[in-house]
Amino acid sequence: MSAPNGRSRPDKRELRARLLTARRARGAPERERAGSAVRETLLELPWLAQGATVACYYSVGGEPDTRALVHALWKRGTHVILPVFLPDGSLDWAVFDGPDSLAPAGRGLVEPVGHRHGPRALEHADAVVCPALAVDRQGNRMGRGAGCYDRALAHKGPRTPAIAVVHDEEFVGELPTEPHDRPVDAVVTPSGGLHVFGPGAAVWSGG
Ligand SMILES: Nc1nc2c(c(=O)[nH]1)N(C=O)[C@@H](CNc1ccc(C(=O)N[C@@H](CCC(=O)O)C(=O)O)cc1)CN2
Ligand SMILES: Nc1ncnc2c1ncn2[C@@H]1O[C@H](COP(=O)(O)OP(=O)(O)OP(=O)(O)O)[C@@H](O)[C@H]1O
Numbered sequence: 001m002s003a004p005n006g007r008s009r010p011d012k013r014e015l016r017a018r019l020l021t022a023r024r025a026r027g028a029p030e031r032e033r034a035g036s037a038v039r040e041t042l043l044e045l046p047w048l049a050q051g052a053t054v055a056c057y058y059s060v061g062g063e064p065d066t067r068a069l070v071h072a073l074w075k076r077g078t079h080v081i082l083p084v085f086l087p088d089g090s091l092d093w094a095v096f097d098g099p100d101s102l103a104p105a106g107r108g109l110v111e112p113v114g115h116r117h118g119p120r121a122l123e124h125a126d127a128v129v130c131p132a133l134a135v136d137r138q139g140n141r142m143g144r145g146a147g148c149y150d151r152a153l154a155h156k157g158p159r160t161p162a163i164a165v166v167h168d169e170e171f172v173g174e175l176p177t178e179p180h181d182r183p184v185d186a187v188v189t190p191s192g193g194l195h196v197f198g199p200g201a202a203v204w205s206g207g
Contacts (some may be wrong), residue, residue, distance in 0.1 A: 011176045016145055019133040019170060023062030026167070035065025037190035038165050042069055042129065045194065047161050051126030053079040055093065055156075058102065058110050063131055064165045064190065070096055081121055082112045083152070091152040093121035122155040130184060132164040136175040139183040139197030153182045161185040168192065 026034075048054055054073055059066040073080050080096040085107065094112035095101065105111040122128065130149050132141045141164050143149050153162050162184040168191045186196045 009176060009178065012142065012145070012178075015176070016133055016142065019142075020062075022169070023133075023167070026062050031062065031065055034167055034190040035059070035068060038064050038066070038188050039069040039072065041188050041193045042163070042165075043072055045127075045163075047127040047163070048073065048078070048129075051078065053081065053125050055081045055083075055122055055125040055128040056096075057129065057131045058082050058096070058112075059131070060108050060110055064167055066129065066165065069129075074098065081117070081125065083148070084111050084116055085109060085146075085148065089146045089148055089151070090119055091148045092116040092119060119152065120155050122152055122160075123157060125156055125160055127160060128153065128156055128162045130162055130164050132166050132170070132184070132187075134170040134172050134175055135164045135166050135184060135187040136172050138174070139185065139187070140175045140177050140181060141184045142175050142181075147180065150180050150182045163188060163194075165189075171195070 042048055056066055056070050056073065058070055070080055070082070074096055081093040082096050084092040084094055085105070086092055094114045094116050096112055097114060101112050101114055102110050103113045130141070132143055134142045156162065163186045164184040165188050168189045171187055171189050171192065183197065186194055188194050
């Protein structure tokens with residue numbers, strides 16, 4: 001259950017703080033290595049290769065680097081949409097159209113500055129690459145605690161995969177969950193590559 005004040009449960013809060021501390025300790029070379037490994041995995045996925053529109057995130061801080069992935073997708077002609085964090089904790093979406101289409105935003109984020117297509121833009125995405133602080137073996141995802149992706153993923157189509165990207169150590173055995181949490185369909189880690197969850201595994205892994 002959610003805490004009465006609408007914020008995350010204490011066990012989630014502590015875990016989130018630990019994960020963020022560990023991310024801050026990662027040096028630039030490690031972040032870049034992780035970023036290029038996940039980029040290679042993601043660029044080869046049929047979901048992304050065949051998708052006309054891909055929702056991604058533009059990494060900041062200790063997140064696995066997705067900036068080169070965003071550029072590579074855009075260069076090969078994919079329509080890439082990126083989140084814009086709204087004050088009410090929901091996400092809007094705008095198109096990535098090269099480096100000039102981005103600018104520093106609040107909360108340490110870098111966001112697209114172009115026309116915003118509204119929260120329902122996710123309905124048209126063929127794949128959603130989501131940020132996460134951790135993912136567990138059941139596909140439960142933990143984010144930064146604003147609930148934005150839990151709400152945003154409700155807009156995607158049922159056949160559109162949500163793929164989280166985390167560092168190796170952040171793919172864990174079990175995470176605390178709440179009823180509103182939306183699991184992801186797959187996770188990509190730098191050393192482990194792609195891991196698909198649940199009944200979608202056979203279909204989405206091509207088996
Ligand atoms: N790269 C990236 N973009 C993303 C997300 C993300 O996790 N990563 N989001 C995923 O949901 C959304 C933004 N969600 C956020 C939720 C909370 C805070 C936050 O609490 N920030 C700290 C300050 C961080 C800093 O300045 O370095 C704060 O405001 O106290 C930031 C973003 C949309 N865009
Ligand atoms: N679908 C939803 N509808 C309404 N409120 C929600 C929903 N999902 C999450 N929330 C709110 O957001 C708070 C934070 O949720 P949670 O701790 O699960 O975030 P998170 O999954 O870590 O973050 P994010 O989704 O932003 O990456 C919850 O306590 C709840 O109040």
